[in-house]
Amino acid sequence: MKKRRGYHLIKIILLLTxxxxxxxxxxxxxxxxxHKEQQKELKISLEKVKVQEQGAxxxxxxxxxxxxxxxxxxxxxxxxxxxxIDYPVLQCEDxxxxxxxxFYKEKDKYGCLFVKNQADVHTPGTNFIIYGHNxxxxxxxxxxxxxxxxEFYKGHxxxxxxxxxxxxxxxILAVFETELYGKDEFPYYQFYQAETENEFQDFYRKIKELxxxxxxxxxxxxxxxxxxxxxxxxxxxxxxxxxxKRLTEEKYIY
Numbered sequence: 001m002k003k004r005r006g007y008h009l010i011k012i013i014l015l016l017t018x019x020x021x022x023x024x025x026x027x028x029x030x031x032x033x034x035h036k037e038q039q040k041e042l043k044i045s046l047e048k049v050k051v052q053e054q055g056a057x058x059x060x061x062x063x064x065x066x067x068x069x070x071x072x073x074x075x076x077x078x079x080x081x082x083x084x085i086d087y088p089v090l091q092c093e094d095x096x097x098x099x100x101x102x103f104y105k106e107k108d109k110y111g112c113l114f115v116k117n118q119a120d121v122h123t124p125g126t127n128f129i130i131y132g133h134n135x136x137x138x139x140x141x142x143x144x145x146x147x148x149x150x151e152f153y154k155g156h157x158x159x160x161x162x163x164x165x166x167x168x169x170x171x172i173l174a175v176f177e178t179e180l181y182g183k184d185e186f187p188y189y190q191f192y193q194a195e196t197e198n199e200f201q202d203f204y205r206k207i208k209e210l211x212x213x214x215x216x217x218x219x220x221x222x223x224x225x226x227x228x229x230x231x232x233x234x235x236x237x238x239x240x241x242x243x244x245k246r247l248t249e250e251k252y253i254y
Contacts, residue, residue: 060164068164071103075121076163078113078130078228082156083143089130089161090114091121099133109133110140118192121163125193126200127225130161134230134240141230145240147175150213157215159244161226170226170244173217176210180237186210188227188241197221207243219245 060068067088068074079086090098095116102108113132115121121128132141146152159170178186186206194200200221208214219225224246232238 061162061166064164071105073098074103074164075115076161079160080156081158081160083146084138085141085143087113087132087140091117091119093117110135113140122165124224127191127193127203127227128161129189129192129227129229131229134233141228141240144228144230144242145233147172147242148212153213153215157217158247159226159228168226169247171217171247172242172244173215173219174207174211174243175215175241176207176212176243177232177234177238177240178210180239182237188243189229189239194221207241217245 064074064077071090073090073092074088075091076089077087078089088103090103090112091114092098095114098112098114100107100109100111102110103112111133113130115128115130119128132144134140134144135142147156153172153175157172159172161168161170178188180187180189188203188207191203194203204219226244226246228242228244230240232240
């Protein structure tokens with residue numbers, strides 16, 4: 001009898017342990033599902049073209065009107081064909097805000113893709129940097145490190161980044177990983193504007209030197225870059241970075 005009771009007690013303890021362990025997994029799955037559904041809604045809103053008159057010199061692209069009305073921190077949309085990277089890009093005065101808030105300004109561990117306050121989407125400088133979390137379920141920039149593979153790069157070499165005012169296309173020219181705050185740190189995140197050709201060439205040579213492979217894509221003084229940055233799976237202060245060159249001339253809508 002005592003053995004049966006003991007056996008029964010062990011079964012209860014094991015069951016409770018399993019339930020306790022499964023709760024965090026269930027929560028993570030629910031959050032992942034909730035996030036994907038939210039992104040679907042945002043994508044649908046993007047595709048609802050809504051024509052409105054603009055009295056200012058700059059006119060937002062019609063496709064952004066619906067989303068902009070929901071959150072005026074919106075500055076554009078980033079997409080890489082054939083990947084899950086297909087998200088709105090935000091900007092506000094607090095550079096850390098969208099690390100932990102959704103497009104709807106609710107607390108959210110996924111955050112959003114964002115640019116720092118100093119980035120100027122109206123008159124972009126030499127380099128425009130977009131940040132995003134490396135999420136375990138592959139969302140946000142969770143698949144960006146797929147670019148470690150040159151074969152993956154070959155099938156996904158172009159990036160689309162449409163600002164509120166114009167559509168832009170880019171060609172990836174370098175993929176690398178670097179450690180922040182280390183002895184050999186490469187502060188790519190500080191580079192926004194090349195005031196001289198030497199400054200441009202210093203940045204360009206460094207990203208080519210660090211790149212995992214030669215993309216065969218070249219750049220010259222006067223070109224502008226788009227940089228995607230996320231935490232590396234290597235851990236610590238490592239960052240995984242993809243740099244692309246703009247393919248089209250700047251054509252703002254007036």
